[in-house]
Amino acid sequence: MLRANYNWSLADRIDSYYQRYICGDYCDLKTKVVITPLTCSLGGATGNPWSNKGKKRSPVNIQITELPLLKKARPWYDEIDSTVLQQNLRRLDNAYNNFFQQNRGFPKFKNRSTFHSFTYSTGVKIKGNKIYLPKLGWVNFYNSRPIPDGFKIKSVTVRKKSNGYYVSVRIEDKAVPTFPLKNIEEVKTVTGLDMGLGKLVYCSDSSAIDNPRFATNKTTKRLQKIRQRRVSRKKKKSNNRRKSQKQLSGFQHRIAIKREANQWQTAKKIVQKSDAIAIEDLQISNMIKRCKPKYDKETGRFLKNGQSAKRALNRLIADASWYSLTQKIEYMAAKSGKIVLRVNPRHTSQECSVCHHIDPDNREGEKFLCTNCGHVDDANFQASINIKNKAINHYGLNVGKKFSKKVRRDLPEPKQLSLFQTPTSELTENKRRKHYALLSKRDVPGNLNEYAFQLSLFNQENNHPNRDSL
Numbered sequence: 001m002l003r004a005n006y007n008w009s010l011a012d013r014i015d016s017y018y019q020r021y022i023c024g025d026y027c028d029l030k031t032k033v034v035i036t037p038l039t040c041s042l043g044g045a046t047g048n049p050w051s052n053k054g055k056k057r058s059p060v061n062i063q064i065t066e067l068p069l070l071k072k073a074r075p076w077y078d079e080i081d082s083t084v085l086q087q088n089l090r091r092l093d094n095a096y097n098n099f100f101q102q103n104r105g106f107p108k109f110k111n112r113s114t115f116h117s118f119t120y121s122t123g124v125k126i127k128g129n130k131i132y133l134p135k136l137g138w139v140n141f142y143n144s145r146p147i148p149d150g151f152k153i154k155s156v157t158v159r160k161k162s163n164g165y166y167v168s169v170r171i172e173d174k175a176v177p178t179f180p181l182k183n184i185e186e187v188k189t190v191t192g193l194d195m196g197l198g199k200l201v202y203c204s205d206s207s208a209i210d211n212p213r214f215a216t217n218k219t220t221k222r223l224q225k226i227r228q229r230r231v232s233r234k235k236k237k238s239n240n241r242r243k244s245q246k247q248l249s250g251f252q253h254r255i256a257i258k259r260e261a262n263q264w265q266t267a268k269k270i271v272q273k274s275d276a277i278a279i280e281d282l283q284i285s286n287m288i289k290r291c292k293p294k295y296d297k298e299t300g301r302f303l304k305n306g307q308s309a310k311r312a313l314n315r316l317i318a319d320a321s322w323y324s325l326t327q328k329i330e331y332m333a334a335k336s337g338k339i340v341l342r343v344n345p346r347h348t349s350q351e352c353s354v355c356h357h358i359d360p361d362n363r364e365g366e367k368f369l370c371t372n373c374g375h376v377d378d379a380n381f382q383a384s385i386n387i388k389n390k391a392i393n394h395y396g397l398n399v400g401k402k403f404s405k406k407v408r409r410d411l412p413e414p415k416q417l418s419l420f421q422t423p424t425s426e427l428t429e430n431k432r433r434k435h436y437a438l439l440s441k442r443d444v445p446g447n448l449n450e451y452a453f454q455l456s457l458f459n460q461e462n463n464h465p466n467r468d469s470l
C-alpha cells in the first residue's frame, strides 16, 4: 500500500508539473478537463498553493494536507499509521530535493525490489524485548542497544533486509550538549589521506591501512560466482529460483556487514591521529563508469574497448567503497570534535612535495620520481603529503611544521623497514623469503607486490633525463 501511495504521489507531482508549467490550467491532458480537486490534488481548491499565513506551501505540504481526502477515497489506507503515510510523502520529497540540489537522478517509480522500508515519527514505545509499532501492535525484537535514560524517541524506521526486519531508532535529549566543534585556527596537526587499492588508506605520516577486500578476494569471488550461477540457471519466477536468490542475497549481506564493521574501526583509527583530516573530494561515480564502445568504421562491428579489464578495476573500487569510508570518517570526526577538510584532487598524484613541480611523467605506477629535482618516493604516500599540504595552504592552517621531516632519500637505505612492522618470526614462509631477498637487495621473482616494487624503487637504474645531476 505504501509503495502504491509513493508511486501515485510521484505521478501526481509529475502531472502537476505538466499542467502548471507547460499546459496552462488543464488538469487532464487528454480530456482537457479544467483543474478540480477530484482529478488532481495539486491544482484543485484544497490544493491551494498558499497557506493561511500567506506563505507559499511546498508540494509535500500540499500532498500531506490532502491525505484525509485521499483516505476517504481509499478507505483501506486506514490500516496504515498516519505518520507513516506522511513520512512516505516526505521520502518522495527528499528524492526530489536530491534531484534538484545534489545533482542526483530524477525520482523513480518503485517496484517490489526497491521499496522495503517505512518510518514512524511518533507513537513507538519500547519495553525490554518488545517494541510497539502503531497499527501493528507489540512485536518481539532483539534489543541490541538499550536507550539511555532521558532520551526521547524521535523517529523509527523499519527496514527489510535479506535475513529479516531491522529497526533503527533515532533518539534525542536536549539536555545533552552537542559535540564541541573545533575552530580552524585551533588545528595544530593535520593528516592527509590518499585512498588506494593496494592499501586502503595511505596516511601522510607514512603509515598505511590494509585493504581487506571483502568482496573481491579469491574465495568470496568464487563463492559469489557459484551462487549467482545457481540463481541464473533456475527457471524464472520459480520457487527454487527464489530460494537460491535468498541464499545469494544473504551471502552479499554478510559481506556488507563485515565491510561496515571494518570501516568503522578504520575511521576511528584515522580520526585519532590528528586534529584535522584532509581528504580528496573525489567523484567516485565517474571513476566507475564503463568504457565507451568502439566501432570499426567500415564494417560497423564492435572493437575491443578495454571494458573487461576496466570491470575488474571497477569492482575493486566498489569493494573498497571509499565514499562510505569518508562518510564514517566525517561522522567520527564530528563526534570527537575534529575537522574534515576537503581538498581538490587535481594534480595530487603528479606534484612533487619537495619542489612542487607538476608533471604527469613524475609518476610511473607505484613509483614517484620527480623529473625536476629527482625526489624519490612511493607515489601513494607522495599523494597523501600533497593532500595535506594543499589543505594547509587552502584553509590557511597554522601548523608548526609545514612539511614532514626531510629525509635524504638518495640512499637505498631503510625507510622500507617502516612497512615491515610484523616481526620476521610472524611472516609466512613465502613472505619471509621475500623479506630476506629485499634486505639482501636481490631481485624478487613474481608479480609486482609491495616488496618487489620497493626494491625496484631504489635500483637506481631508471632512465632518467636528469640522472647525472642527481
Ligand SMILES: [Zn+2]
Binding pocket: 352, 353, 354, 355, 356, 357, 370, 371, 372, 373, 374, 375
Ligand atoms: Zn621535485
